[in-house]
Amino acid sequence: MKATSASTAMISPSNMMSLGFSGALGNIDAYISAVNRLPMLTHEEEISLAKRLRDDNDLGAAQKLVLSHLRLVVSIARGYLGYGLPHADLIQEGNIGLMKAVKRFDPDQGVRLVSYSMHWIKAEMHEYILKNWRLVKVATTKAQRKLFFNLRSHKTGLDSMTPDQVEALAKTLNVKREEVIEMETRLSGRDIALEAPTDDEDDKFAPIAYLSSDLQEPTKVLESQRHDRLQTEGLSSALGKLDPRSRRIVEARWLANDDGSGATLHELADEFGVSAERIRQIEAVALKKMKGSLAAFA
Helix, strand or coil: CCCCHHHHHHCCHHHHHHCCCCCCCCCHHHHHHHHHCCCCCCHHHHHHHHHHHHHHCCHHHHHHHHHCCHHHHHHHHHCCHHHCCCHHHHHHHHHHHHHHHHHHCCHHHCCCHHHHHHHHHHHHHHHHHHHHCCCCCCCCCHHHHHHHHHHHHHCCCCCCCCHHHHHHHHHHHCCCHHHHHHHHHHHHCCCCCCCCCCCCHHHHHCHHHHHCCHHHCHHHHHHHHHHHHHHHHHHHHHHHCCCHHHHHHHHHHHHCCCCCCCCCHHHHHHHHCCCHHHHHHHHHHHHHHHHHHHHHHC
């Protein structure tokens, strides 16, 4: 059992044998059978043992209190089998809660240990279930934890809850109706492998196929933002620094069509009444000037 050294000593194999356990406890059925044969304590015996533990730190008294209430843990664990977790693990976690309850039990409060320990036992089981029921934890806040363990018992069948049922449950548990809807959605989902476990055609649509994107990689995002800025602010600013003739030549040669098929040198030469070589020279000077302007936006 998972516990501190002191707690382990409280229910060691030799002590269990002397208090009613017999034979090998190699499986859960044998353990439950042995637990149910352990003697129960009277109220007077319980108070006496609890005072010995509190006043004298008597671990022998503590172990008798724990062992006599192990059947309670088994009974509570049976109520959580619907979550699909191992019965033995639920019992183990519940036993830890029982040990914590015995350690904190005050016999002068007038409460029986069976009533006092139920909170501690359920708390440990709840924590175990929340951590292991799904790969992703489904309940973190107090309201979500309350909903997790109450929603299943309030639902009828596998259908989604009606608006009236949602409203009634939210009022009963004193939570928001939106929280009820969100928890129902979480409970109705299931864990999905990020990558397909096989090479079947149907598995090509595993999340890894559509969740990963190079476009969202940080350096790609920065490059895209830089490119967009050059295309808008940078280009507009660079063109604005050219004289009208130079701007007309650059726009006609490089910005007229998306496919890059701009005007030829001879077409522009005819338009401005100069030689094609002169157009080439004007273009070269204009592009060099634009390059210097665009450097400020790089």
